[in-house]
Amino acid sequence: MVRRWLVTGCSSGLGHALASAAARAGHRVAVTARKTAALEDLTAAWPGRITPIALELRDPAQCEAAVRTAADRLGGIDVLVNNAGGGLFGAVEEVSDAELRDQLETLVVGPWRLARLVLPLMRAQGHGHIVNVSSLAGRMAFPGLGAYVAGKHALEGMSQALAAEAGPQGIRVTVVEPGVFATRYGTALTEAGRRMPEYADATAMMLDAFRGLADDAASGRPEDFAARVLDVVGADGPVPLRVPIGDDAYAYLDGAEQASREELAAARALVQGPPPL
Template identity: 50%
Template sequence: MTKRWLVTGCSSGLGQALAARLAAEGEQVVATARRLETLAGLAAQHPGNLVAAALDVRDPAQCHAAVERAVTTFGGIDVLVNNAAYGQFGTFEEVSDAELAAQFDTNLFGSWRLTRAVLPVWRAQRSGHAVFVSSIAGMVPFPGLAAYTASKFALEGAAESLAAEAGHLGVKVTILQPGGFATGYSSNLVMPEIRIADYAPVSDGMLGALRGMNAKAEINSPELFADVVWRLSRMESPPLRLPVGSDTEAYLEAAYDARRSEYDRVIKAGHHTLD
């Protein structure tokens, strides 16, 4: 069955690979990016079933316009993929209020406001699937990525709440947790205006790892991501959380084990009662 998609962040990387795969499969796709000209190649390759639209998820009017475009063109929306995001580098003390607000405005508030604009369509249809592209950083804290990690932790909490609130309306929710992908992520990192030398021993190593990510032989390809999302959309009961990439297991298992160990230690010691 052909599905109708609205996908954000399609100018490059994961979003571009996904939009191309969906169009190749014959799906109906509204592919979006902040700058419309970055979508020209995609639109030219798939003129019949892919529509390009300008969308800055920080702009409420553009969010509503993108939803209206999808409904007008294809008659509805079956799957929304909240993919648009960027990484703000910097430790907790280095990131300013303005930098923190900008990070959340795109990574959390943008997904929230666009999903909120789609929900009336899904309530009318009594069906829909919200896909939130998080990260392993949505469960694993990384030094030097305090703002990015916080935005992804928050995104996952918002998505879980949506699943609890809208499931009875036929709305499915999936949180994708990609590991390292060859997307040029490091070239889009925003550096903080302030750098503090005391944090260099923990943050510089992380920055170097991010900048060298595309050179790793084991790095995941955007096409893998696109294939996973395509297969996910065909599932009758998709999972709430789905790690994506060969490198995710070690990171996420370590995070789960550490939290369970800390929980057991606190409970067995009786600290939760404050007696």
């Protein structure tokens, strides 16, 4: 079945790999980046299957134009993949209001806006699939990534609500949670304008680890991520709301689930006292 995709953040990394994989599989894909020049290799590699669109995710008018262009060029939108994003590194006290708003505009408001724009199209078709690309930070927290963690937690909460709202109308919603993949995330990570020595011990090692992700031999291949997303979208049966991608993702989330259970038990013991004999 040929599907019509709108994928954001396709200039590199996971979005670029996903767009290539979808086009290779015969689908038609509208791809976005802030500048369409960054999409020329995709357009050249898959003529007739790739539609490049300029999109600044924080600009409401550009979001409306991108959805309208994708729907007009492709004849509709079957799959929306909210992939575009970027990280802000800084302790909670270091991050300014403006920096926080900018991070949340990219990670939450933009994807929310695009979902709102495609929903009428999908509802009229009687089907559709919205895939929101989260991360391990959607269910875990890391020192120095408070703003990013807040954004991904919010994206997952919105997705859970949307799945309950749109599911009865034939629209699927999936959150994919990639582990560590060889992308430019670490090198592109923006640091807060204010850095405080009081938080160096808590955050320095984490920043170094993220900066080195692209050179980590253990990092996953973006092509493998893309293949798993195609599997999710092409699945005939029910798909879980949250789908971790990568062996390391399952290992980390197993640990996070265990820690959550232990925290719940500790909280119960604190407020309810010991269980009756």
